């Protein structure tokens with residue numbers, strides 16, 4: 606009898622400790638605690654229950670959409686920071702990350718396993734990770750015949766070109782906001798149909814928002830295929846967006862100051878909204894500033910990762926601008942980088 610009591614007491618103690626551990630250490634030590642979360646969640650996994658599809662998650666046309674068109678499954682810190690910062694800035698909107706390397710999700714178990722790969726992101730209830738299946742996404746768009754014909758092995762900019770196409774097809778189908786994975790969100794974008802000027806007369810395709818079935822997406826996909834030239838970097842990207850705006854929506858007028866301008870039914874946002882630090886000076890992100898800019902006129906910051914061929918990274922404690930930005934806008938990613946720095950493992954870079 607006393608043996609049974611002992612066992613019960615030990616069990617209760619274990620449960621109580623587990624609970625305390627969860628409550629007490631949780632916000633400060635998210636990375637260590639997350640496996641505990643999972644094991645406690647495991648009994649509720651119902652492998653036969655229906656998994657949510659992108660269509661269901663994005664049906665309100667208000668999703669934030671990120672994509673990864675390589676097979677890479679260990680996203681660099683900047684990618685995690687982009688998604689995490691969006692998850693924080695848009696707590697009431699779904700934040701979706703489509704990854705080419707992710708295995709198919711057919712059950713709740715697959716869904717949970719997918720999220721477990723990214724402990725930081727799984728903390729946010731509004732983050733959804735989906736496999737990116739190109740043919741499915743291109744289906745019923747002008748891009749499908751092109752996609753079936755093109756030979757990725759012969760394309761020199763395939764990762765970029767496929768990513769340029771996918772974002773258009775996704776926004777055509779679901780609407781919402783597309784963002785590159787080198788954009789740190791700092792405040793919500795209160796706009797539906799917008800394109801972002803990266804300089805006065807050039808549209809970016811790194812961040813844009815459209816309602817579902819917007820003519821801009823369709824016309825861009827048509828032009829993408831008709832005038833396809835995979836050898837020219839950006840021809841299906843910023844050059845395409847700029848061309849379609851000028852051809853069908855307005856003659857891009859440029860800016861007087863920090864105002865946005867209407868271009869047909871699309872708002873063309875001032876470069877300062879997303880590019881307060883212009884492309885040619887992107888290294889400023891990795892420098893220490895005397896006075897930290899407030900970025901009061903910006904919604905998000907584009908870090909120009911494609912230009913970063915020297916692979917500058919965020920170094921915790923360096924006091925660089927990115928150090929400060931990560932700390933403020935993607936604290937869990939920051940914690941992960943800090944932890945990897947303190948306990949480098951063989952397979953962490």
Ligand SMILES: *[C@@H]1O[C@H](CO)[C@@H](O)[C@H](O)[C@H]1NC(C)=O
Nearest residue numbers: 649650651652653654655713
């Ligand atoms: C699992 O989910 C399915 C479908 O939602 C439901 O019919 C079934 O009863 C659930 N099983 C358990 C053990 O909860």
Ligand SMILES: *[C@@H]1O[C@H](CO)[C@@H](O)[C@H](O)[C@H]1NC(C)=O
Nearest residue numbers: 896897898899900901902903
């Ligand atoms: C930015 O906004 C904050 C808060 O509204 C304000 O205190 C600060 O003075 C602003 N900075 C600039 C440079 O406008």
